[in-house]
Amino acid sequence: MKVIAFGASYSKQSINKQFASYVAQQISSEAETLDLNNYQLPVYTIDLEREIGHPQAAIDFVHKLEEADVLVISIAEHNGSYTAAFKNLFDWASRVKLKLFEDMRVVLLSTAPGARGGISALEDALDRFPRHGGEIVGHFTLPNFNENFSEELGVTHDELRERLHELVNAAMVVE
Helix, strand or coil: CCEEEEECCCCCCCHHHHHHHHHHHHHCCCCEECCHHHCCCCCCCHHHHHHHCCCHHHHHHHHHHCCCCEEEEEECEECCEECHHHHHHHHHHHHHCCCCCCCCEEEEEEECCCCCCCHHHHHHHHHHHHHHCCEEEEEEEECCHHHHEECCCEECCHHHHHHHHHHHHHHHCCC
8 A cells, every 4th residue: 555645835844744744654654755845836827837838846746646545645724724835736736637636545634833733724625635536534633733743752642642543544444
């Protein structure tokens, strides 16, 4: 089972990338974590698409996702929605392949330093990603990242750790 993860953020110190990588490693010790900084793109407009076609970075991103059986995405939140950079990548990638997540089992996550844990952006993804072919096998929000996560221990809050463990087990079930 090929597991690919990414944090939907271009931040070099992304807690969402760290969290996605951690969860993906719980599903498969051979999980691959993508760095979205490897997929730099101009701001999407229909005019630019007509002018230049699909940038190679968008095509490469789509091809990388097509390798996955399970995709682990931790959605970063800026002002109540996806980060602008991720939304731009998503826009370009969905122009390359509308059913971007077709035949993939998707684990959706979010985390943030605050008490809501990025839930608004996660809710947007829960609504949007199935329209692009993804089978959402579960979702999880980790609030107060700095208090509830440790690089050495993972999720440190007992109840949250148990809920995440149930999600990981569901993601591992192959139908």
